[in-house]
Amino acid sequence: MFLSNLLGTSSRSSRPSRRRTSSKASRAKSPSHIRLSSASSSSLSQSQSQTQANEGPSRSEYIVDESQLEPIAPLPNDILSLNNDLESLSSLFPDIQVEVFREMLSNLSDESKLFVITDMLLKNPATYVKGRRLTAEQLAGQKTPVSKTETFRTSAYKIAVRALALQEFKGLSRSTIDAVLSESNYSYLDARPTLVDLSSKSWKFAISSILFRRKPVTSSEAETHPLVYWRSSEGGLLVPAVKATGNAELDRELFEELILPLKALEKDTRERADRALALSVQTEEAEACEATYECACCYTDSVFEEITTCSADGHMVCFRCVQHSITEAVFGQGWQASIQKDTGTLRCPAVSSTECQGCISSDHIRRAMHDTEKGTEILEKLDQRLAEHGLLSSGLPLVRCPFCSYAEVDELYMPTDARPPKIRLSGVPNVILMLLAILLSPASLFLAIVSFICLVLSWNSSVRSFVSRHFAAALSRYQRRAVV
Numbered sequence: 001m002f003l004s005n006l007l008g009t010s011s012r013s014s015r016p017s018r019r020r021t022s023s024k025a026s027r028a029k030s031p032s033h034i035r036l037s038s039a040s041s042s043s044l045s046q047s048q049s050q051t052q053a054n055e056g057p058s059r060s061e062y063i064v065d066e067s068q069l070e071p072i073a074p075l076p077n078d079i080l081s082l083n084n085d086l087e088s089l090s091s092l093f094p095d096i097q098v099e100v101f102r103e104m105l106s107n108l109s110d111e112s113k114l115f116v117i118t119d120m121l122l123k124n125p126a127t128y129v130k131g132r133r134l135t136a137e138q139l140a141g142q143k144t145p146v147s148k149t150e151t152f153r154t155s156a157y158k159i160a161v162r163a164l165a166l167q168e169f170k171g172l173s174r175s176t177i178d179a180v181l182s183e184s185n186y187s188y189l190d191a192r193p194t195l196v197d198l199s200s201k202s203w204k205f206a207i208s209s210i211l212f213r214r215k216p217v218t219s220s221e222a223e224t225h226p227l228v229y230w231r232s233s234e235g236g237l238l239v240p241a242v243k244a245t246g247n248a249e250l251d252r253e254l255f256e257e258l259i260l261p262l263k264a265l266e267k268d269t270r271e272r273a274d275r276a277l278a279l280s281v282q283t284e285e286a287e288a289c290e291a292t293y294e295c296a297c298c299y300t301d302s303v304f305e306e307i308t309t310c311s312a313d314g315h316m317v318c319f320r321c322v323q324h325s326i327t328e329a330v331f332g333q334g335w336q337a338s339i340q341k342d343t344g345t346l347r348c349p350a351v352s353s354t355e356c357q358g359c360i361s362s363d364h365i366r367r368a369m370h371d372t373e374k375g376t377e378i379l380e381k382l383d384q385r386l387a388e389h390g391l392l393s394s395g396l397p398l399v400r401c402p403f404c405s406y407a408e409v410d411e412l413y414m415p416t417d418a419r420p421p422k423i424r425l426s427g428v429p430n431v432i433l434m435l436l437a438i439l440l441s442p443a444s445l446f447l448a449i450v451s452f453i454c455l456v457l458s459w460n461s462s463v464r465s466f467v468s469r470h471f472a473a474a475l476s477r478y479q480r481r482a483v484v
Contacts, residue, residue, distance in 0.1 A: 062231055062241040063255055070248040075154065082152045085114045090145035093121060097132040098150040102185070104128060105152075149187040160247035161188045168226065169199050188250070189257055228258050275371065279306070296350035297321040308368065312358025315350035319368035322360060325349050326369060330381045341389045344382075 063069060075083070082105055089101040104117050120128060158181075165177045165188065176198060184191035230238040240262045242254045282303045286292045292301035295318040302318040309316055325346055328334040340347055345359040369375035384405060391398060397410040438444060457463045 061244055062229055063244055063251060063259070064231060064233075064239055064241040066255065069252050069255060072248045072252060079152050079154055083146070085117075086151060087146050088114060089117060089121075092118060094145065095133050096121070096125075096129055097134060098146055099185075100129055100132050102150070102152065149190055150185055153186050154249075157247055157249050158186045160245045160250045161186045164188060164245055164250070165191070165195060169195050171199050189253070225258055227254060228262070279303070295321060296352070308360055308364040310348035310350065310356060310358030310360060312348065313350075313352075313356055315348055315352070315356060315358065317349060317360065319371060321349055322346065322365060322368040323372045323375075326365060326382060327378060330378055330385065335385070339382075339386075341386065341393075344386045 074080075085105055086098065086101050089105075090096075090098055093101075101117070104120070105113060108116060161181060162177070165181060166174065169177060172195065177195065180191050180194050180198070181188075184194070227242055229241045229243060231241045233239045240259050242251070242259055245251055245254070282305060283292075286303045287301070292303060293307050293316050294301055295307070296315040297317050298321050300318065300320075302320075306319045307316050308319065308322065325334065325338050329338040329346075338347055338349070339345075340359050343359065344362055346365055348356040348358040348360065350356050366379060369379050372378075388405070391407055398407045399410045400407045438447060458467075
């Protein structure tokens with residue numbers, strides 16, 4: 001016991017000496033080592049500051065304005081060449097879906113790929129197309145041969161889209177998400193409705209919604225879209241923003257499809273509110289100065305900016321009466337009474353003892369309709385009805401499209417007052433010479449036999465009706481060519 005205490009005391013007493021020795025040794029180090037360590041630390045701090053300066057300002061997590069979007073990097077040469085081949089094939093075969101070309105370009109080698117695919121589609125199209133053709137409606141609504149969502153995508157874009165889909169649809173398996181994204185060419189906005197439908201039917205989502213109280217992801221409108229975040233601005237107003245995904249192309253696509261419509265709607269709402277406020281201020285000032293004008297139709301007072309006059313007696317009509325008259329004429333029963341179809345103007349709606357023969361010009365109509373809701377659509381309907389009246393009043397034969405309002409002149413029109421063909425006097429000598437040549441030719445006997453057979457067959461009513469019907473059709477075709 002005494003020995004153990006002695007040994008323990010000696011060992012404990014030896015430890016501070018070692019510490020003091022090590023501290024002395026550290027103090028005895030050369031000052032050059034100290035200068036080296038300080039120099040290395042300063043160089044490290046300088047490199048970090050230089051790296052931060054090169055990186056620039058930190059990337060914002062939420063994109064509120066278009067200025068926060070990063071420029072899209074140029075496509076690699078292989079992706080660019082594939083997209084060029086895709087456009088060439090789509091222009092050569094416009095009735096085939098782009099999916100067929102994309103599939104064939106992905107499976108074939110790079111050597112003479114475009115010529116090989118063209119030859120394959122010309123020789124045996126059914127083997128590769130497999131019914132994937134565009135309908136007439138799709139061809140009519142197609143603005144460009146290949147849309148942006150159908151082109152080849154870079155690997156970075158695909159990774160960003162997949163990560164975004166996995167983050168939003170956690171109740172779906174990765175294989176399901178990959179299959180849907182592959183089918184939609186990794187276009188997130190095109191694949192999202194399918195993913196939402198599958199997510200609402202998934203048992204994983206049902207269990208997670210019960211346990212974790214998750215809300216169903218079913219909204220597709222921009223205002224309530226789950227990818228749109230409403231952030232408070234400096235003035236305290238909520239502005240829409242989209243969360244950055246790390247890919248510049250995907251960020252720009254989401255911003256243009258989700259944020260820009262909201263900004264346009266907000267701008268339109270703000271302009272309407274400003275216009276209403278300005279009109280109320282003008283009305284108050286005009287009433288204070290007694291500078292209002294009475295409408296000759298509704299007998300209400302309006303400011304000078306909201307008044308128009310007719311072309312005959314100078315009746316003052318407010319914009320509100322013009323708007324109601326045009327709306328009733330386009331969608332109601334006032335077309336014949338309100339619209340002067342030859343000039344496309346509005347008849348004067350003023351209430352007077354005698355009927356006014358004046359009209360409201362089309363420029364004033366557009367000014368009045370511009371201030372109302374859906375005024376542009378109403379003006380388009382008005383122009384369509386005026387164009388329809390112009391076509392009908394022209395009296396030309398028309399061929400109309402069964403799916404839209406397009407019409408064109410029928411070039412094969414047969415007029416009702418068409419006269420039967422007549423032999424011209426200048427052609428009588430030619431006819432006589434032809435008959436003499438036939439009679440004097442060796443084939444006259446053969447022609448006589450054929451004429452006798454035709455005469456015998458003409459006694460049959462079915463043969464006679466068949467020949468007369470075809471002869472009348474041939475004569476009608478000849479008259480149509482003569483009219484054209």
